[in-house]
Amino acid sequence: MPSAESPKLSRRRWITTTSGVIAAGLVKTQADAIQLIAQEAPTDPTKVPGRLVSEIGSRAPGEQPKRLIRAPALSSSSRTPLADLMGTITPADLHFERHHAGIPEIRFEDHELLVHGMVERPMVFRMSELMRYPQVSRIRFLECSGNGGGVYNRERMPTEVTVQALDGLLSTSEWTGVAVSTILREVGVRPGANWVLAEGGDSAVMSRSVPLEKVMKDSILAYGQNGERIRPEQGYPLRLFNPGYEGNTSVKWLRRIEVTDQPTHTRDETSKYTDPLGDGTVRQFSLVMDAKSVITFPSYPYVLPDKGWWEIRGLAWSGRGRITRVEVSTDGGRNWSDAALEGPILDKSTVRFRHLFEWNGRDTVILSRATDETGYVQPTVEQLWEARGIRTSYHQNHQRAWKIARTGEVTFGLGDLV
Amino acid sequence: MSQLSNWGADVEKLFVASLVVVILMAACTDMSETSYSGQVTSAEIAMPGTELGLPVNAPDRFDFGVEASEQRVAMWDxxxxxxxxxxxxxxxxxxxxxxxxxxxxxxxxxxxxxxxxxxxxxxxxxxxxxxxxxxxxxxxxxxxxxxxxxxxxxxxxxxxxxxxxxxxxxxxxxxxxxxxxxxxxxxxxxxxxxxxxxxxxxxxxxxxxxxxxxxx
Missing domain, CATH: 1.10.760.10 (Cytochrome c-like domain)
Incomplete structure (x- = not known):
């Protein structure tokens, strides 16, 4: 606001506003004066006609949440600003990205989906044809299984890391499209089929094998996201969406589904997205995202300005069903309290949790842990190290801790308290 | 009905939901599909193995796409x-x-x-x-x-x-x-x-x- 005011700072206003306080030594620079004027005389919106309607809405000038880009490259990602968001739905333009060869330009009219393999009738569908099939919509989270990879290594545990940088490969949308089961009913799956291969139309021709049972159960050929057509970054005009599965399997720019009796063992399900467990084995097809929660407020780099009542807020989700419980600790994990869950609590979607606490102004550590409907409890990092060793790169769903220093500064991790 | 317990202690929501379920169950006896938050949404064909059913009046085939030729499959496979x-x-x-x-x-x-x-x-x-x-x-x-x-x-x-x-x-x-x-x-x-x-x-x-x- 002060900077917006500066071009209009008239000589008269400058003199009348500043003369007294300059004498008193309160204003030393023009910037101080601008600050003072902005505080004393805000624009009165009841005295100025507002702007007119527009075809496309925009965010308030002071509210510009942005995705975080680590390194611009063909194979790269951008992360959702979790700390800036409320509720559970991610605005489509802030949904995280993970591309393996950039974003292809595909025209709606040109795109086709081939469904073949162990089927009675191999078929090709144009987008307009797919959209004629009965339409379903589901609110579901999507998370890259590499999310949280930055806080697993015992030797390199950062403290000055935002929740966006840490866990921003998570977003939630209402996905709209045609059920995969509807299309497979149309082509007729032959006996003996067990898997499907889903292939994208980007220049990586990214492909993943998904169990047939899964895609029949609840997967969607999605062409809509939060009420509009899917954006190019999310696979326009068509993506596979596998609820609760690691994001990479929800193949974007989907152009082909092959029904098979066995997985294809593509590059992204062998050399990537697999988990060396430390006992000489590598876990493959670890597709379901286990239950997880993360505190989004307060988190680094927020500084609590004073002690007193604060509401801890965050998100919890599970790829195995509904979240049934989120607990919060405000003393480094010694005691836990049930957080309030904001309904509706949906299957394989994020739920917003909140927990009111009175900060006494001393050093402390806050944590959250989620439980899902299978009874699974979000583990500690030590439990994951014990179960999987320290060299896995995916599925790091362990409890997240934030340290609140007496200065009010919030940093990642347990600090030296625990 | 077990999903209803997930809806928490919001009595009003529970009441309305129960009412909807009762009305829908009275209207369609052949309904088994539950989806989303456990709400019964519409009368659907019970397809084994899927939570995303089809409307009861859906035909056996819609035939909106076209059959893929062998050449077409070979080109993309x-x-x-x-x-x-x-x-x-x-x-x-x-x-x-x-x-x-x-x-x-x-x-x-x-x-x-x-x-x-x-x-x-x-x-x-x-x-x-x-x-x-x-x-x-x-x-x-x-x-x-x-x-x-x-x-x-x-x-x-x-x-x-x-x-x-x-x-x-x-x-x-x-x-x-x-x-x-x-x-x-x-x-x-x-x-x-x-x-x-x-x-x-x-x-x-x-x-x-x-x-x-x-x-x-």
Whole structure:
């Protein structure tokens, strides 16, 4: 606001506003004066006609949440600003990205989906044809299984890391499209089929094998996201969406589904997205995202300005069903309290949790842990190290801790308290 | 009905929901489908194994798409499986592969496949408990994956330009650099699936199941 005011700072206003306080030594620079004027005389919106309607809405000038880009490259990602968001739905333009060869330009009219393999009738569908099939919509989270990879290594545990940088490969949308089961009913799956291969139309021709049972159960050929057509970054005009599965399997720019009796063992399900467990084995097809929660407020780099009542807020989700419980600790994990869950609590979607606490102004550590409907409890990092060793790169769903220093500064991790 | 317990203690919501369920159940006796938050949404065909049912009046087939011709399927069906299904005609040797590699691959993967800047391809050192690198030589479980991937996605800036012979050749060269095949090896649709990758038996299916007290 002060900077917006500066071009209009008239000589008269400058003199009348500043003369007294300059004498008193309160204003030393023009910037101080601008600050003072902005505080004393805000624009009165009841005295100025507002702007007119527009075809496309925009965010308030002071509210510009942005995705975080680590390194611009063909194979790269951008992360959702979790700390800036409320509720559970991610605005489509802030949904995280993970591309393996950039974003292809595909025209709606040109795109086709081939469904073949162990089927009675191999078929090709144009987008307009797919959209004629009965339409379903589901609110579901999507998370890259590499999310949280930055806080697993015992030797390199950062403290000055935002929740966006840490866990921003998570977003939630209402996905709209045609059920995969509807299309497979149309082509007729032959006996003996067990898997499907889903292939994208980007220049990586990214492909993943998904169990047939899964895609029949609840997967969607999605062409809509939060009420509009899917954006190019999310696979326009068509993506596979596998609820609760690691994001990479929800193949974007989907152009082909092959029904098979066995997985294809593509590059992204062998050399990537697999988990060396430390006992000489590598876990493959670890597709379901286990239950997880993360505190989004307060988190680094927020500084609590004073002690007193604060509401801890965050998100919890599970790829195995509904979240049934989120607990919060405000003393480094010694005691836990049930957080309030904001309904509706949906299957394989994020739920917003909140927990009111009175900060006494001393050093402390806050944590959250989620439980899902299978009874699974979000583990500690030590439990994951014990179960999987320290060299896995995916599925790091362990409890997240934030340290609140007496200065009010919030940093990642347990600090030296625990 | 058990899902209703997830709706929490909001009595009003529960009351309204129960009312909706009762009304819908009275209206349609043949309804079993529950979805979303456990609400009964509409009368749907109960399809086994799916939560996304079809409207009860849906026809056996809609026939909105068109049948795919054999040529069309052949044009797009480019994946290659570990048993060799999908491999095309053609062949390539280690020697031929060296030339292909030095033209198309060296800039991103380095002169010996170890320098980067993109993925390291070569490490013939095998591992016991955990890999320190994840290369073709010590991590990739199937040699056929090289064909599936290189044919469609490499070189990164000009994907798909290599001929079938060139893809076989560059695979032979990468496998030789990893000390998996001999210098006189020739890769084709018979020899490539027969290559046994050192890490193959290390791969196991996911055994995570969810549930109380289980961390895997």
């Amino acid at each position: 480019i994946d290659v499986r570990p048993d060799g299904l999908g491999l095309p005609e053609g062949n390539g040797s280690v020697q031929e592969g060296r030339n292909i590699y030095n033209v198309h691959c060296i800039a991103c993967h380095g002169p010996t496949g170890t320098e980067g800047p993109n993925d390291r391809l070569v490490d013939s050192e095998q591992w016991e408990d955990v890999p320190t690198t994840r290369t073709v030589g010590n991590y990739w479980p199937y040699a056929t994956t090289l064909y599936d991937y290189i044919r469609k996605a490499m070189p990164q800036l000009t994907p798909g330009i290599l001929t079938a012979d060139e893809v076989y050749a560059v695979i032979a060269y990468v496998l030789w650099m990893n000390e998996i095949v001999s210098e006189d090896a020739v890769m084709d649709s018979e020899t490539l699936p027969a290559v046994v990758m050192p890490a193959r038996d290390k791969f196991v299916m996911d055994d995570r199941v969810g549930g109380a007290g289980i961390v895997r």
